[in-house]
Amino acid sequence: MSEDNKDLMLNIDSLYVEYRTDDAIVKALNGMSLQIRHGETHGLVGETGAGKTxxxxxxxxxxxDPPGVVxxxxxxxxxxxxxxxTEKQMEHVRGSVVSMIFQDPMTSLNPVMVVEDQIAEVFEQHEKVNHAxxxxxxxxxxxxxxxPAERGKEYPHQFSGGMKQRVVIAMALAGSPGLIIADEPTTALDVTIQAQVLKMMKDLKDRLGTAMLMITHDLGIVAEICDKVSVVYAGRVIEHGTLEDIFDRTRHPYTEGLFNSLPNLRDRKAMLKPIKGLMPDPANLPGGCPFHPRCNYVMDICSTERAPxxxxxxxxxxxCHLYNADNIQQGGMIQRD
Amino acid sequence: MTTQATTVDAAALTKKYKKQSQFSEVWRRLRKNKAAMLGLAIMILLVGLALAAPLIYDYDGDVISQNIKNRLQPPSAAHPFGTDEMGREILARVIWGARTSLSIGFTAVLFALIVGGTLGAISGFYGGIVDNVIMRIMDIFLAVPGTLLAITIAAALGPSTINLIIALSISSVPGFARIVRGSVLTVRDVEYIEAAKAIGASNGRILLQHVIPNSLAPVIVHTTLNVATIILTIAGLSFLGLGISAPTPEWGAMLSSGRTYLRNASYYTMFPGLAIMTTILALNLLGDGLRDALDPRLK
Known part of the structure; x- marks a missing residue:
């Protein structure tokens, strides 16, 4: 992969992040690894608390910081x-190399500033242009x-949720960054607006050639816009592949569980099969594979060793311990409906 | 925006909604509050009177020159509020007193707001050791009752208008620092601050553009109420002889000299007292109204 690194926009290698409080050490990321190429949309899927944000x-x-420590x-x-x-370098980088779209457009805009001033801030900060x-x-x-440009003189409370998210997206794109981190950008929007906003994000991203890290727990969104997918569990990628790999050649029992928890439109009487149990407490992760207490295919080795x-x-x-170099190709270790 | 018609529509819409800034929102809500509007009306009247004082009464002729012949006249058509022991028109002195009290009150609050506000904002925004040092110093000031602190400073610096302003400002600084810090703390961790960081805005910019404008509401309320407290303290200090010195008209000083004649000429103390009361009441009504109007939960 070394010669490949040249066209990597982002390369995260075994990142460990902890939140240290007086009560406990919360292990948010445990060996997170992620590669995103220029112009690629990468889905980061996982439950709440998996370490996506x-x-x-x-x-x-x-x-x-505090309490977060890398x-x-x-x-x-x-x-x-x-x-x-340095912080100075990062100030330059944020907005112009990488920018972020936050989850809730209602709270990510300053309520006492008209929206055009908030977007203009990006240009003033990074391109040293005058206000006009x-x-x-x-x-x-x-x-x-x-x-419409005329609406730039309005305040955030005069916009609807979908419009606000468009403003936030405009803010994120203003510095023409190479990577946009979209942290559940459509969670706070209703479904019809979700589709609109997603489509727009996809179009703009393609037009501007920006890479995107799409943080979400909605597999529908992933299917719609992502090229690559990483499934995260307890701060670590447990399965990664192209969209087709993840959706059609699912290997990990957890990924499988995610798909089984989706309602089936063809068979409306079918019961959902949720993954049993709850996300483990990140302050007190189980040993070995953190998924083993919830896994239907658990083996002895799972509770002692982390799977390579x-x-x-x-x-x-x-x-996952279910797989080795031989059986990974044909799959079939897990049952899929 | 392809046709002329849609452009016009959008422009009309913009015009219609443009005015709905937060300020106009607050003003709309404040207008509904009758008590607050009464307070505002009284304050406008008082400020107007104070500004117009030279037009109504001549300072040298009516306010400070003695006219022993007319001493301690009860209220009448010729002397609406009566006269004092030097034969000076009490109405003239009350109106000119408003000039003194209000200007000192507002100046002192302005100083306290700037100094305390800056300290509080820095303290709340940066946190940690900076916060601790600033706030512990403020705690030392807060440990001494405000009026007592003002008396001490005024006594140490000697009676003069500037010294009085300094004394009153210093005793109000910790209150402002606390209010601003608390307010900044609640705003600091809000998502749009994080969003501003995510577009690469510097700390100074975030503080000035995003944090301070959003933490103003409680500060405005505190300012209004603090003017009232300070006017009361000026009166108190003058009553004790530490504030404005004679013959400058000042409500507290008038109370002080009038109390000798309380038995025979109660009007002498009543009118300056009423002036103080009305001002404090008006400022409190306005402050309470502003508190309600600025409270986002009532939106």
Whole structure:
């Protein structure tokens, strides 16, 4: 993979992040690894508390410290070593190399500033242009996300949720970053607006050639816009592959469980098969494979040893004891409906 | 925006909604509050009177020159509020007193707001050791009752208008620092601050553009109420002889000199007392109204 690294926008290598409080040490990321190529959309799927958002914040170097501590690991963002970067460097990077779309557009806009000033801030910060020029560019951005430029003079509370998220997207795109981290960008929107916003994000991303890290727990969104998918469990990628690999050649029991928890439109009487149990407490993770207490295929080895990666193709890999180099190819270790 | 018609529509819409800034929201809600509007009306009247004082009464002729012949006249058509022991028109002195009290009150609060606000904002935003050092110093000031602190400072610096302003500001600084810090703390961790960080905004920019404008609501309320407290303290200090010195008209000083004649000329103390009461009441009504109008939960 070494010659491949050249066209990597982002390379996270075995990242460990902990939140240290007086009561407990919460292990948010436990050997997180992630590669995103330029222009690629990468889905990061997992339950609440799996470490998805922490991954996003780590890339921006915005993990709240205290209590967050990056214990070890390496983040390369377009040749920049994020861990070694100074705050000044990061201020430059945020917004122009990497930017973030937050989950809730209702709270991610400043309520006392008109929206065009908030977007113009990006231009003023990164391109050292004067206010008038920044506003002009802002109007172009607003039109790009489908908001009439005239509405730029309004306050966030005068926009609907979907419109606000468009503003947030315009803000994220304004510095023409190489990577956008979208942290559940559609969770706070209703379904019809979700589809609109997703489509727009996809179009803009393709048009501008931006890579995107799509953090979500909605497999529907993943199917719609992602090229690659990483399934995260307890702060670690347990299965990674292309969209087709994950959806059609599922290997990991947890990934399988995620699919089985989706309602089946063809058979409406079919019962959902939720994954038993709950996400483990990240302050007190089970030993071995953290998924073993909930796994239907649990073996003795699962509770003692962490599973190594087994590669099915160069891209698709699984971290599960069920598999070895031989049986990974044909699959069939888990039953799929 | 392809046709002329849609452009016009959008422009009309923009015009219609443009005015709905947070300020106009607050003003709309404040207008509904009758008590607050009464307070505002009284304050406008008082400020107007204070500004117009030179037009109504001549300072040298009516306010400070003695006219022993007319001493201690009860209220009448010629002397609406009566006269004091020097034969000076009490109405003239009350109106000119408003000038003194209000200007000192607002100046002192402004200083306290700037100094305390800056300290509080830095303290709340940066946290940690900076916060601890600033707030512990503020705690030392808070440990001494405000009026007592003002008396001590005024006594140490000697009676003069500037010293009085300094004394009153210093005793109000810790209150402002606390209020601003608390307010900044609640805003600091809000998502749009994180979003501002995510677009690469610097700390200074975040503090000035995002944190401070969003933490103003409680500060505005505290400012209004603090003006009232300070006017009361000025009156108190002048009553004790530490504030404004004679013959400058000042409500507290008038109370002080009037109390000798309380038995025979109660109007002498009543009118400056009423002036103080009305001002404090108006400011409190306004402050309470602002508190309600700025409270986002009532939206």
């Amino acid at each position: 922490t991954t996003g914040l780590a890339i921006m170097k915005l993990i709240p 214990v070890s690991g390496d983040i390369q963002l377009n040749y920049l070593d994020v861990q070694k970067a 020029e920044a506003i002009k560019r802002t109007h172009e951005m607003l039109e790009l996300v489908g908001i 990666r087994v590669y099915r193709t160069e891209e698709h890999y699984v971290a």
